[in-house]
Amino acid sequence: MNKLSLILTTTFMTLFLITNAQEGVFEKGIPDMQLKDTEGKTIQTGELENDGKPMIISFWATWCTPCKKELNAIHDMYIDWQDETGVRLVAVSVDDQRTASRVVPYVDSKAWEYEILLDPNGDFKRAMGVNNVPHTFLVDGNGKIVYSHNNYAPGDEYELYDEILKLKE
């Protein structure tokens, strides 16, 4: 048995065990790390939850026009969404130091009721596998990511809401 076959055997065995695992590995949860909110408080991302109700995690930046369009479009309907499904939205800003000081004034001026987290060096973005903003995740009541969408076109908020309604069923 040469080295190659040893590696191959190991790899196949590993893959076999993964595929047979009870919990699907690709059933992705939220990676746990520390982020700051806009008041400087430390938030443990693994502890983000919404009492068993659905939660949206949306990556955005103050310089990203489609991101702002998406979050403003959701904002217009957020009260209805909350009444109907109890959904909560966490908006993670990936603004770096160049634009970080604009986050709070922008959010306040738009009167967003979202929880805002700051990810200035892209650590949470990397851990969540985000390539580009906007990227929106829907998390079910058990903390599992059930849907994600990278891009925003007007109307995408309805698709997201349909997915939230599916979780309610």
Place this chain on the structure above:
Amino acid sequence: MKTLQLLIAVFCSTIVGNLIAQGSISGNMETNYQYLLSDEKINAIQPDEKSLLNSYINVNYRMAGFKAGVRLEAYLPRTLGYPDRFDGAGLGYRYVGYENDLIDVTVGNFYEQFGSGLIFRSYEDRALGVDNMMNGISLNLRPYKGVTIKTVYGRQRFSFTNGKNQYSPGIVRGADLEVNFNQWFPGLSDNNIRITGGGSLVSKYQEDNNSQFILPENTGAYGGRLELAYKKFFINGEYIIKEQDPSQDNGYIYNYGKGMIVNAGYSQKGLGIVLSAKSIDNMSFRSDRNAALQDLTIGFIPPLTKTHTYNLAATLYPYASQPNGEVAFQADVIYKIKRGTALGGKYGTDVSLNFSTAYEPLKRTSGIDPMDSSRVTYESTLFDKSDLLYWQDINVSIKRKLNRKWTVEGSYYNISMNNDVLKLTSEQGIIQSHIGVLDVEYKINRKHTVRAELQGLWTVDNKDRGAWATALIEYTISPDWFFSAILQSNYGNPVKEDRINYPMIFVGKIWGATRLQVGYGRQKEGLFCVGGICRFVPASNGLSVTFTHSF
């Protein structure tokens, strides 16, 4: 022997398999492919390989507190204009670590930032080709509630040559302490006051390999920061001092460097105001004193300018931070005119105003002999500026939703850029330009939307490349398709032969977290900038395909 090996294989795979099965895997991939053609008119040359490819895949694994990850990268060869620091295919990033409530340790490659990043920021910006990741160890401690201690130790990535990371000759060591006083004194929060403070110390070591000067082998930098907030007011600032650090950037002078950034703001519903000021002197700080361009930066100097998104405003005359010295100011106002008023209309009107400017700092040389043995060549004071303008940008944008179907946004920019300093083109002196943009969106129905942009840029006295126009039309079908066509024209170029048109088309398809974009056409040469760092991209003509996927 064979049996033993087989047993080991089974044993290993069982452990690894079980480990993976219990944890979670996440990651993403990105592929940028270009097939380029020759185009004499824009001096675009077809590379010998004809096609170019940048590709990345990140895989992160987490179980309980344990974490590990890798990134494989491939540049076969790198895409047009991408820094020549990257070539080949291989492992570009790997780490293992452990994290709990008290500690967070990472061994291998990692990214980290202290405070605003002025003293230390190790980060990646893949689009630009910036990746000064550390290779070493990072240990963060959270000994008390509200207290975070970060430490880093390692070398920075310089390049990825033949599929292998090459690291800096210098070693970077640093520590940072941050205290959130509200978690210690709950009385502060009761009075709507928030106080956060911090301090950093970073030092680099590089052997003195210079025969002409006696160079300091260890260079330290230190500083502190404070953020105060009362109700909806905030002010934050950071001040960093860098010890003697003769380098190619500063002409091997022995001056201390210093940098300060201050932001203050106020916000309420419908109004946000931010005022910022920055003073930088001799703050180029790299883990190789001979490095240039965007290589091996330890600190990050953010430019105080608005990040423009419309093509002509963003790509023709952008500003880049000047690490050797600049004094800069910015004011930014976001205001919503109330809905139901004469000016506000049915839905309200969004107005944003922005002003930014940067000047050369004043360097006093009287009484200083630049040739003496100290090699301290000037004296300077924070925020002491000369009359030499580097940059000025006054811009306003007004956005209004007219009814359920129509939204209109108009913007105007007045940008003055000192080309003797920023050297974007061969033109001399200050290039001033007026830019106007009209952006109209029409919602056909819930899923179908058409958007059009009309942009114009005119330089004062028809300087540099003269006038430009851009027209764009974009059709989106939510949630999975987009189509766009762009025509850019340098119709007012003083040189007749250079009045060139640049047409491009794009089609994109989105499947949830997967995105495929195909583009075809001619692209002008220009600067591609993110966060005040720019990379020059030559003109091209051909096909481009971008694929991204998250898992």
